[in-house]
Amino acid sequence: MSQQPPGRSTAPSPKRPDASMLLLTNVMEHSLDDGYAEASARRAAEGQAGMPRTLKAKLGFAACLVLAALVVTLGAAQARVAAPVLAKERQELIDRIDAETAAADTLASQVEEVRDDVSERQRKALQEHGGDQGELVALLSGATPVRGPGVKVVVDDAEDTAQGGGGARETSSFSDTGRVRDRDMQRVVNGLWQSGAEAIAINGQRLTALSAIRAAGDAILVDNRPLVPPYTVLAVGDGKKLGAAFRDSADGQYLQSLKDTFDIRTSISVQEKVDLPAAPSLIVRTAEPYKAADTGKGTS
Numbered sequence: 001m002s003q004q005p006p007g008r009s010t011a012p013s014p015k016r017p018d019a020s021m022l023l024l025t026n027v028m029e030h031s032l033d034d035g036y037a038e039a040s041a042r043r044a045a046e047g048q049a050g051m052p053r054t055l056k057a058k059l060g061f062a063a064c065l066v067l068a069a070l071v072v073t074l075g076a077a078q079a080r081v082a083a084p085v086l087a088k089e090r091q092e093l094i095d096r097i098d099a100e101t102a103a104a105d106t107l108a109s110q111v112e113e114v115r116d117d118v119s120e121r122q123r124k125a126l127q128e129h130g131g132d133q134g135e136l137v138a139l140l141s142g143a144t145p146v147r148g149p150g151v152k153v154v155v156d157d158a159e160d161t162a163q164g165g166g167g168a169r170e171t172s173s174f175s176d177t178g179r180v181r182d183r184d185m186q187r188v189v190n191g192l193w194q195s196g197a198e199a200i201a202i203n204g205q206r207l208t209a210l211s212a213i214r215a216a217g218d219a220i221l222v223d224n225r226p227l228v229p230p231y232t233v234l235a236v237g238d239g240k241k242l243g244a245a246f247r248d249s250a251d252g253q254y255l256q257s258l259k260d261t262f263d264i265r266t267s268i269s270v271q272e273k274v275d276l277p278a279a280p281s282l283i284v285r286t287a288e289p290y291k292a293a294d295t296g297k298g299t300s
Contacts, residue, residue, distance in 0.1 A: 145275065234276060
């Protein structure tokens with residue numbers, strides 16, 4: 001009877017539950033390096049472990065503790081002394097800022113008073129020396145408030161100004177094509193003048209022959225005063241004719257293309273009555289009235 005060959009396979013030894021984390025297990029079980037453990041055992045065998053045993057060592061240890069306590073105490077005392085000084089300097093700085101701010105506000109108020117006085121004197125001079133045309137000249141120069149029918153044009157940035165098309169608008173300093181730019185407002189104002197507007201104001205800022213519309217970064221300045229959207233343009237004139245003429249003009253079509261292409265929000269409405277303030281002041285430095293030379297000859 002043939003003997004059955006013995007089996008060659010043996011049952012595998014059971015695996016440790018943490019076999020997949022051998023590195024972490026080794027770190028946890030051998031947290032202290034073997035060299036440190038040997039040095040500690042050697043010092044314990046030589047009697048060098050624990051607190052100092054000799055009087056000299058004990059005195060040195062006590063001196064170190066006293067020195068450490070002294071350093072901590074001095075640091076706390078200096079911090080306590082310096083805290084009121086810093087608080088006092090901070091309060092002095094705040095007081096100076098408040099005082100300078102109040103002084104700047106006072107100066108700004110004085111500037112406004114002087115500007116109003118200059119404007120009033122200009123209006124009186126125009127009325128006294130302008131003859132029958134004095135009021136008309138004051139109105140056309142922006143030196144006096146005006147009221148009458150007109151149109152209201154509102155221009156605002158696109159709702160999502162991060163989106164925008166391409167084209168020529170990307171060549172300016174504005175990174176967002178959905179933002180209203182200074183040249184857009186220039187074209188709106190010029191289009192209204194060309195369409196028959198007699199007086200114009202943007203966000204309550206009256207425009208004159210010397211007004212400038214510029215850009216400073218992403219802000220639009222009118223006579224060096226920053227404006228924020230939406231930009232409301234009020235123009236005095238025959239409302240229906242003025243609105244129709246502006247829509248048909250090249251600048252009105254330009255505004256419509258901004259709305260269609262870049263989603264800039266615009267609206268034009270006829271107003272029965274609009275009120276425009278007077279311009280702050282007109283500062284003329286080089287222009288002088290022209291006076292015809294007196295030839296002494298009578299007219300025939």
